Amino acid sequence: MNIRLFHARILTMEKHRPVFWGEVWVKDARIVYIGEADKLKAGMGKDFPEIRWDREVDCGGNLLMPGFKDAHTHSAMTFLRSYADDVPLQQWLQEKVFPMEAKLFWEDIYHFTKLAVLEYLTSGITSVFEMYLTPDAMGQACIDMGMRCVLTSGLNDFTSSVEQQEAEYLKWNKCHPLISYRLGFHSEYTCSKELLSGVAELARKYRAPVFTHLAETEAEVQGCLDRNGMTPAAFLDRLGVFDYGGGGYHCVYMTHHDMEIFKSRGLVAVTNPASNLKLASGIAPVAEYVRRGIPVAIGTDGPASNNCLDMFREMFLVSGLSKVREKDAASLDAEEVLAMATSEGARAMGLHDGDILEKGKLADLILIDLHQPNMQPIHNIPKNIVYSGSKANVRMTMINGRILYENGNFCLPEGEDAEEIYRKCEGIVKRIIYT
Numbered sequence: 001m002n003i004r005l006f007h008a009r010i011l012t013m014e015k016h017r018p019v020f021w022g023e024v025w026v027k028d029a030r031i032v033y034i035g036e037a038d039k040l041k042a043g044m045g046k047d048f049p050e051i052r053w054d055r056e057v058d059c060g061g062n063l064l065m066p067g068f069k070d071a072h073t074h075s076a077m078t079f080l081r082s083y084a085d086d087v088p089l090q091q092w093l094q095e096k097v098f099p100m101e102a103k104l105f106w107e108d109i110y111h112f113t114k115l116a117v118l119e120y121l122t123s124g125i126t127s128v129f130e131m132y133l134t135p136d137a138m139g140q141a142c143i144d145m146g147m148r149c150v151l152t153s154g155l156n157d158f159t160s161s162v163e164q165q166e167a168e169y170l171k172w173n174k175c176h177p178l179i180s181y182r183l184g185f186h187s188e189y190t191c192s193k194e195l196l197s198g199v200a201e202l203a204r205k206y207r208a209p210v211f212t213h214l215a216e217t218e219a220e221v222q223g224c225l226d227r228n229g230m231t232p233a234a235f236l237d238r239l240g241v242f243d244y245g246g247g248g249y250h251c252v253y254m255t256h257h258d259m260e261i262f263k264s265r266g267l268v269a270v271t272n273p274a275s276n277l278k279l280a281s282g283i284a285p286v287a288e289y290v291r292r293g294i295p296v297a298i299g300t301d302g303p304a305s306n307n308c309l310d311m312f313r314e315m316f317l318v319s320g321l322s323k324v325r326e327k328d329a330a331s332l333d334a335e336e337v338l339a340m341a342t343s344e345g346a347r348a349m350g351l352h353d354g355d356i357l358e359k360g361k362l363a364d365l366i367l368i369d370l371h372q373p374n375m376q377p378i379h380n381i382p383k384n385i386v387y388s389g390s391k392a393n394v395r396m397t398m399i400n401g402r403i404l405y406e407n408g409n410f411c412l413p414e415g416e417d418a419e420e421i422y423r424k425c426e427g428i429v430k431r432i433i434y435t
Helices: 037-041 075-080 089-101 106-122 135-145 162-172 193-206 218-228 232-239 256-265 273-278 286-292 311-326 334-341 343-348 381-388 418-433
Strands: 002-010 020-027 030-036 055-058 063-066 068-073 125-132 148-153 179-185 210-214 246-250 268-271 296-298 365-368 394-399 402-406
Touching (some): 020 037, 068 268, 068 296, 068 343, 075 135, 106 394, 106 418, 125 394, 135 148, 135 162, 179 246, 210 232, 246 256, 256 286, 286 296, 296 334, 296 343, 311 334
Parallel strands (some): 002 055, 002 063, 268 296
Antiparallel strands (some): 020 030, 365 394, 394 402
């Protein structure tokens, strides 16, 4: 499908390139032209004289930018939204989460992932880094909904295996253009040393990065110290898990040595501020990561611990909590945070052709409504997005060249209906929790 997006302000997320007026042209899944309005008028747009538009969208002076990248989530945990709340982490897991998850079937995870996708679209999220019980169910749900997804394994001593993960890695890295797969496991504390060594062998075999929950709580770090005499980051690095990069989700309690490992290995710290606040886990030292040159991405975590899949809230919390933690209002600039939610998240997920708006890149983009009170006056658009933006400002979400959400309405692939997804998920919840 050929789509022309014109009369737009454009934020490409290229470093040091300011917002400009211009157009974006999309052909099928890719951006084929992006340029400033003045240059287009001067004849620069004649590169494509034969193009016929299936649709032309007047953006009305609103902002086109790359979609947000949710770099850590457990989508199917929508089924526990507002059910497992207001209790400490271990009680939350042992009494609320694990017993209910044991009742899930493949089809349940499939439908609850679809529900999460609807919420991602309303928040301008165009890619998710997904870890949950059955990667196949989540991958198929995202394909059917038109969502871009990077899968990773939640491998632990109780579910999956190194052999199964290898099969998933080979399958999903060639199965569908919307889906890719990164090696991973749940955490150090849920995996035996033998299992972790098996993951390290996979990483070496495929020269592949590995991702895991890491240093989320003080208890987790202390437990690893008691068992292994090292922090989780140091222990996993010693095993060779991070020989080819990767990263950690949460990274709240990191020592200076841990940070040195992250810097030397090129590892990514994926911060999840809302979840860490709600479960009283702590505040990640994001400004310190930035000072050390450690890449940072942002994730929502799952909707049972957050509870909403909203990157606007996450961005505000990343910036605000950093200022409180550092006792410095200048500790973290909003434009750095916006990069974490877009271009840095894409790079963490291996989506190198979806990090910025540029000719040849994926057409994964969003339109932000600037004609609302919270975005006026327009002094600095990137800062407005981080500090005052909300899901209400998302006018359009496009993934792979396809508009899936526009002006408050879902434009889903044939056969998908939001109300039917709601009804299906409500019925599953009644079966699992209330019968």
